Amino acid sequence: xxxxxxxxxxxxxxxxxxxxxxxxxxxxxxxxxxxxxxxxxxxxxxxxxxxxxxxxxxxxxxxxxxxxxxxxxxxxxxxxxxxxxxxxxxxxxxxxxxxxxxxxxxxxxxxxxxxxxxxxxxxxxxxxxxxxxxxxxxxxxxxxxxxxxxxxxxxxxxxxxxxxxxxxxxxxxxxxxxxxxxxxxxxxxxxxxxxxxxxxxxxxxxxxxxxxxxxxxxxxxxxxxxxxxxxxxxxxxxxxxxxxxxxxxxxxxxxxxxxxxxxxxxxxxxxxxxxxxxxxxxxxxxxxxxxxxxxxxxxxxxxxxxxxxxxxxxxxxxxxxxxxxxxxxxxxxxxxxxxxxxxxxxxxxxxxxxxxxxxxxxxxxxxxxxxxxxxxxxxxxxxxxxxxxxxxxxxxxxxxxxxxxxxxxxxxxxxxxxxxxxxxxxxxxxxxxxxxxxxxxxxxxxxxxxxxxxxxxxxxxxxxxxxxxxxxxxxxxxxxxxxxxxxxxxxxxxxxxxxxxxxxxxxxxxxxxxxxxxxxxxxxxxxxxxxxxxxxxxxxxxxxxxxxxxxxxxxxxxxxxxxxxxxxxxxxxxxxxxxxxxxxxxxxxxxxxxxxxxxxxxxxxxxxxxxxxxxxxxxxxxxxxxxxxxxxxxxxxxxxxxxxxxxxxxxxxxxxxxxxxxxxxxxxxxxxxxxxxxxxxxxxxxxxxxxxxxxxxxxxxxxxxxxxxxxxxxxxxxxxxxxxxxxxxxxxxxxxxxxxxxxxxxxxxxxxxxxx
Amino acid sequence: xxxxxxxxxxxxxxxxxxxxxxxxxxxxxxxxxxxxxxxxxxxxxxxxxxxxxxxxxxxxxxxxxxxxxxxxxxxxxxxxxxxxxxxxxxxxxxxxxxxxxxxxxxxxxxxxxxxxxxxxxxxxx
Numbered sequence: 001x002x003x004x005x006x007x008x009x010x011x012x013x014x015x016x017x018x019x020x021x022x023x024x025x026x027x028x029x030x031x032x033x034x035x036x037x038x039x040x041x042x043x044x045x046x047x048x049x050x051x052x053x054x055x056x057x058x059x060x061x062x063x064x065x066x067x068x069x070x071x072x073x074x075x076x077x078x079x080x081x082x083x084x085x086x087x088x089x090x091x092x093x094x095x096x097x098x099x100x101x102x103x104x105x106x107x108x109x110x111x112x113x114x115x116x117x118x119x120x121x122x123x124x125x126x127x128x129x130x131x132x133x134x135x136x137x138x139x140x141x142x143x144x145x146x147x148x149x150x151x152x153x154x155x156x157x158x159x160x161x162x163x164x165x166x167x168x169x170x171x172x173x174x175x176x177x178x179x180x181x182x183x184x185x186x187x188x189x190x191x192x193x194x195x196x197x198x199x200x201x202x203x204x205x206x207x208x209x210x211x212x213x214x215x216x217x218x219x220x221x222x223x224x225x226x227x228x229x230x231x232x233x234x235x236x237x238x239x240x241x242x243x244x245x246x247x248x249x250x251x252x253x254x255x256x257x258x259x260x261x262x263x264x265x266x267x268x269x270x271x272x273x274x275x276x277x278x279x280x281x282x283x284x285x286x287x288x289x290x291x292x293x294x295x296x297x298x299x300x301x302x303x304x305x306x307x308x309x310x311x312x313x314x315x316x317x318x319x320x321x322x323x324x325x326x327x328x329x330x331x332x333x334x335x336x337x338x339x340x341x342x343x344x345x346x347x348x349x350x351x352x353x354x355x356x357x358x359x360x361x362x363x364x365x366x367x368x369x370x371x372x373x374x375x376x377x378x379x380x381x382x383x384x385x386x387x388x389x390x391x392x393x394x395x396x397x398x399x400x401x402x403x404x405x406x407x408x409x410x411x412x413x414x415x416x417x418x419x420x421x422x423x424x425x426x427x428x429x430x431x432x433x434x435x436x437x438x439x440x441x442x443x444x445x446x447x448x449x450x451x452x453x454x455x456x457x458x459x460x461x462x463x464x465x466x467x468x469x470x471x472x473x474x475x476x477x478x479x480x481x482x483x484x485x486x487x488x489x490x491x492x493x494x495x496x497x498x499x500x501x502x503x504x505x506x507x508x509x510x511x512x513x514x515x516x517x518x519x520x521x522x523x524x525x526x527x528x529x530x531x532x533x534x535x536x537x538x539x540x541x542x543x544x545x546x547x548x549x550x551x552x553x554x555x556x557x558x559x560x561x562x563x564x565x566x567x568x569x570x571x572x573x574x575x576x577x578x579x580x581x582x583x584x585x586x587x588x589x590x591x592x593x594x595x596x597x598x599x600x601x602x603x604x605x606x607x608x609x610x611x612x613x614x615x616x617x618x619x620x621x622x623x624x625x626x627x628x629x630x631x632x633x634x635x636x637x638x639x640x641x642x643x644x645x646x647x648x649x650x651x652x653x654x655x656x657x658x659x660x661x662x663x664x665x666x667x668x669x670x671x672x673x674x675x676x677x678x679x680x681x682x683x684x685x686x687x688x689x690x691x692x693x694x695x696x697x698x699x700x701x702x703x704x705x706x707x708x709x710x711x712x713x714x715x716x717x718x719x720x721x722x723x724x725x726x727x728x729x730x731x732x733x734x735x736x737x738x739x740x741x742x743x744x745x746x747x748x749x750x751x752x753x754x755x756x
Numbered sequence: 757x758x759x760x761x762x763x764x765x766x767x768x769x770x771x772x773x774x775x776x777x778x779x780x781x782x783x784x785x786x787x788x789x790x791x792x793x794x795x796x797x798x799x800x801x802x803x804x805x806x807x808x809x810x811x812x813x814x815x816x817x818x819x820x821x822x823x824x825x826x827x828x829x830x831x832x833x834x835x836x837x838x839x840x841x842x843x844x845x846x847x848x849x850x851x852x853x854x855x856x857x858x859x860x861x862x863x864x865x866x867x868x869x870x871x872x873x874x875x876x877x878x879x880x881x
Contacts, residue, residue: 087846094829094849155830158805159874163779166805166832166873217831342837342844355872360779364772371768375761386764403871407837426842 005035008057010046012039013070020069027067031059084235095221102218105148105211109204112140116204134186137203145179149210165359167398173363174394175209178202178729181387196380202387202729209395209733216737220400223744226751227408230415231341234334237290237309242274243267245318263321267312275308275321276328282317286310291329292661292676293421293685336423336674340414341407345427347697348406351704355403362397362712366390369716385717388729392715396732397708401739405700408747413693416753421661421676422686429672432656433690435637439585439683440628442642442650443596443603446660446680447582447610448572450643452482454489455553456569458544467566468493471558473500474515474522478507482556482570486524489568508532512556523559535559541567552602579610581680586611588687591636595619595627621646625653641683658683689753696750700743707739788813796821803836803847804828807867807876816862816880822855835870838878 015021021039028037028046033054039046048060061071115137118124149171156172159165185192185199192199241253245264256274259265265274273286285297288310297313300306306319307329325331344352373386410427417424424430444450459467472490475483476499490497502515502522511532512525523533527545530537537545537557541564548555548569556568582592594615596603603617616627624642628650631638640647640654648670651657659671660678675682715732719725757765787809790798797820802808804827814820826833826847836845841857859865859880866877 087848090848091846094831094834098831151830155805155828155832158828158830159832160805162804162806162808162810162874163782164806164810164874165779166869167871168830168832221831338844339842342839342842344837344839352868352872356875357780359873360775363775367768367772367775371765374764374768375757379758400871403873407870 005049006052007047007049008060010048010057010060010064011072012044012046012064013072015039015044015069023067024064024069027063028060031055031063034060034063084232091221091225095218095225098214098218098221101148101151102211102214105144105207105214108140108144108148109207109211112137112144112204112207115140116201131186131189134182134189134201134203137201138183138186141179141182141203141207144207144210145175148214149175152210152213165363167359167400169359170362170394170398171209171213173366174391174729175206177387177394178209178391179206181383182206192383197383198380200384202391205388205391205729208730209391212730212733212737213395216739216741219737219741220404220744223741223748224408226748227411227744228341228415229751230412230419231334231337234290234330234337234415234418237272238330239272239274239309257325259321259324261321261324264318265321266316266318267306268316269312269314271312273306273308273310273312273319276323277306277319277321279304279306279317279319282315284315284317285313287313291333291421293419293682294677294679333418333423333676336425337414337418340424340426340429341411343410343426343428345406345410345431345697347431347694347701348427351402351405351701358397358402362394365397365712365716366393369393373717385726389715389717389726391729392727392732393712395729396711396715396727396736398736398739400736401704401707401743402701404740404743404747405704406697408744409693409696409700409750412747412750413689413696413753416750417686417689420682420685420689422682422689423674423676424686425672425674429656430690430693432637433639433673433687434694436590436639436656436687438591438593438631438636439639439641439687440593440595440631440650440654441582441612441680442624442640442644442647443594443598443606444572445643445678446641447578447594447606448574449678450572452485452554452570453573454485454568455571455573456548457489457493457566458541458548458569459558459566460538460540460544462565465494465497467558467560469497469500470517470520470522470560471524471566471568472497473502473517474505474513474524477502477505477515478513480507480513482554483513483524485570486556486568520561521559524556526555527557530557530559530564533559533562535562535564537564552599552605574606574609575679577679577681581684582610582612584681584684585687588684590687593631595624597621624650628653639683639687641680643678658686692750692753696747700746703746704739704743707735711735787811798823800825801876802827803833803874805830805833806874810876811879812876813879813881814859816859819856819858820878822857822878823852824855825852826850832871833869833874836867837870837872838865838867840865 012024015024024046025037025039028034028048033051035049035051037046037048050060064071115133118128118133152168152172155168159169182201182203185201189199239256242256242259243251243266244254244259245251245266251266259275264280265277267273279300279302281302283301286300286306287297288307289295290309291307309330370386370390373389374382377385410430413430414424441447457464468490472487475486500517502517505513505515507513508525508529511529512523514521514523523529523535545555545567548567553569553571556570557564558566585592592612594607594612596617597619598617600617603615607615619627624647628638628640637655639656639658640650641658641660642651643660651659651670656673657671658673658675661674661676673686715727717726787799797814797818799812800823802825824836824847826849829849834847836847843855843857845853845855847853862880864877864879866875868875
């Protein structure tokens with residue numbers, strides 16, 4: 001059978017006109033195996049559809065060369081890890097360069113400052129010629145300006161050409177104005193003196209501002225790398241090699257990139273699992289904390305799924321690879337966290353609007369400040385005062401802190417969440433989780449394990465060792481979920497027992513099953529099955545069945561050779577962690593509501609067991625979203641927790657949906673937050689993390705806004721008429737350097753988040 | 757008011773007016789995407805103190821490939837954010853970074869640097 005056609009794109013070299021394109025197109029179309037080819041002259045690309053068994057990229061290239069043109073070889077796609085390593089290297093280089101620029105500026109500023117202060121000691125100043133001193137200061141300031149501060153001016157100029165103003169614009173205009181004024185005062189002091197103005201220089205201001213701003217940038221860069229540390233750690237978890245079993249049985253270590261689907265991989269104790277797969281041989285305990293946040297090792301046997309980057313603790317096993325590269329769980333987690341970090345929280349919107357218009361507005365305020373000081377101050381000091389305040393306004397107004405407030409907190413908290421097995425889809429989800437006051441839990445699979453388990457075995461007058469093998473023999477043939485629970489129970493009770501064979505098996509729809517085991521007729525099913533077969537219950541069994549039903553359990557009746565001999569109580573059991581987690585949520589001031597498709601009796605039973613007072617019973621899958629709406633109509637902000645496909649509409653309807661990770665992809669798709677661990681503690685973690693993150697963001701925004709709204713009027717000299725206060729541009733630079741660093745430091749505090 | 761004050765006042769006001777006009781009201785460069793034969797809408801953007809072009813028109817429902825070439829080292833532009841498409845990318849200096857997305861809704865979607873100072877927008881028609 002012919003395989004389906006494939007499509008590829010070639011970068012064509014050497015085309016000079018539209019007719020060249022048609023040449024290439026014709027040549028490609030005639031090549032064997034090519035179904036269609038189209039060449040775009042403008043983009044210099046050819047799109048070719050071909051049959052892979054007849055044509056290869058090499059033969060296609062040949063066809064292009066035959067037409068007289070070339071194919072540009074693209075560099076092979078570098079992996080995400082390599083790309084990220086390259087970016088890291090570049091960042092490290094940039095950091096190193098920045099530090100060097102800072103140290104040069106700082107060293108020179110330390111020389112310039114005391115020299116500028118000579119004026120404070122008139123006795124000392126008499127021995128030094130002022131013009132000479134000014135020229136010395138100028139010579140010392142030039143390297144600060146041209147080397148350390150060069151980037152500010154280049155960037156400001158580039159921005160100006162694009163009609164974009166950034167923080168560099170403010171620094172460049174501010175320090176540039178101070179420098180140019182000082183330069184004029186140094187070169188032509190007579191011009192100033194003739195107009196009754198002292199030719200003061202501000203070289204110290206220029207140098208110190210640049211040094212301080214650079215210090216802020218150094219600290220900022222250092223803190224920023226820490227915000228993505230959690231992501232780096234996640235990426236670093238990946239195994240580098242895998243021990244693949246070759247068809248001959250030989251075990252070979254290969255780089256992880258070469259592992260392919262369906263390969264069989266061996267994992268020894270203490271080794272990392274290379275990629276995702278299913279165990280085919282062996283048995284072990286795996287530490288999956290890196291993916292789920294669960295610290296206890298998980299037992300895995302044949303058929304169980306294992307995930308790349310998890311740690312094999314005890315046994316040795318083999319698994320068949322089911323996913324590689326970007327499809328693996330780890331890669332998807334990393335992708336999800338990256339996506340979340342790229343999203344914007346609604347809370348940031350105001351800050352964004354302000355940032356967009358901020359710099360030009362500040363420039364205008366600075367110009368008006370200059371004009372007002374020039375017009376209102378005494379003639380002898382008006383120019384220096386106007387200049388100093390102009391510079392102070394520009395320098396203090398940088399809105400970096402505003403821009404950093406939200407993203408840095410989101411970066412840290414999404415990474416932290418992943419560490420705890422809580423995957424946050426986007427910043428909006430985080431913000432919504434913060435407002436939640438009601439958590440709606442789906443019972444099955446969320447509060448409970450979601451699979452029935454035998455909780456009671458009642459066999460008055462017979463022994464379990466006799467009966468269980470008979471029962472298991474029949475139930476092994478059945479596909480009913482309850483039968484599975486019975487088989488599991490029998491295996492757990494008598495692991496060493498030999499399996500018996502059942503013959504003449506028949507499933508009775510809606511009632512149970514019957515078969516012959518060891519020549520005896522065995523019936524397992526509900527009450528009606530026994531009634532239909534003419535088997536009656538003893539008074540004792542009748543009473544015991546009533547008790548089990550009162551506990552909201554499903555009862556299976558067993559008859560052997562026409563005699564009712566045993567009862568099995570089956571129920572979906574509550575997870576060990578559910579009650580404690582629900583208690584924690586309630587202590588956080590959140591009302592926990594349960595919903596279930598079960599009857600009110602079962603619902604009441606489970607609710608009581610975990611401490612829930614409000615619940616909805618007999619909710620059909622289609623009505624789940626309606627229940628969410630009902631709660632929302634009460635004015636509540638609802639978080640819905642669920643795991644199945646039938647939960648997806650409710651997850652989407654809720655203000656925030658939390659999908660339990662062992663659930664389906666559909667549920668995860670509909671949810672804002674995914675919990676990697678099947679336990680309700682993840683809900684507590686998610687809500688606590690969102691509360692801390694939003695609190696941090698609010699603090700950040702508050703500080704950033706306060707700083708700018710107070711800083712600008714003070715720098716403009718608003719307090720001068722009242723208190724005689726002016727803000728030195730150097731102080732402004734110090735404050736500005738501190739502002740973004742303090743916002744970053746505040747965000748980094750989230751790294752200390754621990755699960756309560 | 758002496759003549760110097762008059763000059764400074766008039767000059768200052770004119771300068772302020774120019775700043776407002778230049779950054780907020782002057783015409784922007786708009787570029788429409790070029791569709792390749794594969795149906796991908798391709799746009800090359802240079803990052804240098806800003807994005808040029810900074811307004812990009814694309815069609816809805818067709819994949820878009822934006823290639824950002826960062827032609828500077830200024831740290832201001834090292835990060836690219838497209839919140840509506842949940843994209844956060846580091847742009848290495850003097851290298852081209854490809855960003856692919858599929859616009860499914862018409863509208864104007866902003867992209868910015870990490871601090872939201874440099875701005876551009878993707879206009880989906």
